[in-house]
Every structure is written in C-alpha cells, then in structure tokens.
Amino acid sequence: MDAAEKSSQETVRVSQAASISEAQSLSNSEKASNDNAVATTASQNNATDTTQVYTGTSQQIIGNAKSHIYHVPGQAGYYMDSANAIYFGSEAEAQANGYRAQR
Incomplete structure (x- = not known):
C-alpha cells in the first residue's frame, strides 16, 4: 500500500x-x-x-365542591384549592344546589 x-x-x-x-x-x-x-x-x-382561592377577600359567594359549604363576602376566609371553588350569584342559588352556609 x-x-x-x-x-x-x-x-x-x-x-x-x-x-x-x-x-x-x-x-x-x-x-x-x-x-x-x-x-x-x-x-x-x-x-x-x-392554585388557591382565598374566600375572605372575595366579593362573591364561593362554595367548596368537596364540602358543599358556601362562604359569603365579609366572613372569615380560608384558602381552598381553586379546582374545588364554585361561584354562586346568591345564597338561594347555593342552597338550591345543595350547599349550606359556613357556620
């Protein structure tokens, strides 16, 4: 080669x-x-x-889909998973959907 x-x-x-x-x-x-x-x-x-929703500063009625409890503006708030948040136009609407008021 x-x-x-x-x-x-x-x-x-x-x-x-x-x-x-x-x-x-x-x-x-x-x-x-x-x-x-x-x-x-x-x-x-x-x-x-x-992602969390804080119910204490919201100006809406927010229900928790897991607990079926709703929170109105002005109540002491708490954080909940935003996936569980259900928004209502009135307390009557929340109650008609099986939710109860926070105590």
Missing part, C-alpha cells in the same frame, strides 16, 4: 469518526432538550395544582 492510499484511508476514518461524534452530540442535545421540556411541563402542572 502506498502513502497516498494510506492517507486516503486515514481521511475516511477521521471523517467517519467525526460524523459519529456529531451524531452522538446531536442525540445528547435532543435528549437534554426533551428532558428540559418534560421538567418544564411537570413544573407547570405542579403550579397549576396548587
């Missing part, structure tokens, strides 16, 4: 190694990007899950 042929084969090997390295780097970059997207989504979901 002459020197030119050896040099040509070495160039092919180096080129193949560079291609493999670049493909691995892209694969790792895509994986990191995907991991970041999953973490962001999980973080957003957790933020949504912990």
Whole structure:
C-alpha cells in the first residue's frame, strides 16, 4: 500500500469518526432538550395544582365542591384549592344546589 492510499484511508476514518461524534452530540442535545421540556411541563402542572382561592377577600359567594359549604363576602376566609371553588350569584342559588352556609 502506498502513502497516498494510506492517507486516503486515514481521511475516511477521521471523517467517519467525526460524523459519529456529531451524531452522538446531536442525540445528547435532543435528549437534554426533551428532558428540559418534560421538567418544564411537570413544573407547570405542579403550579397549576396548587392554585388557591382565598374566600375572605372575595366579593362573591364561593362554595367548596368537596364540602358543599358556601362562604359569603365579609366572613372569615380560608384558602381552598381553586379546582374545588364554585361561584354562586346568591345564597338561594347555593342552597338550591345543595350547599349550606359556613357556620
């Protein structure tokens, strides 16, 4: 084998190694990007899950879907999960829907 042929084969090997390295780097970059997207989504979901409603400063009648108790403006308030908050236009509406007043 002459020197030119050896040099040509070495160039092919180096080129193949560079291609493999670049493909691995892209694969790792895509994986990191995907991991970041999953973490962001999980973080957003957790933020949504912990949203609270404070009944003490609300100017609306708010019922708790789990306890079926409603709170009117001006009463001492408490925090409840916003997913459980039901808003009513009047106490009569709340009572008609099976809710009772906070004691």
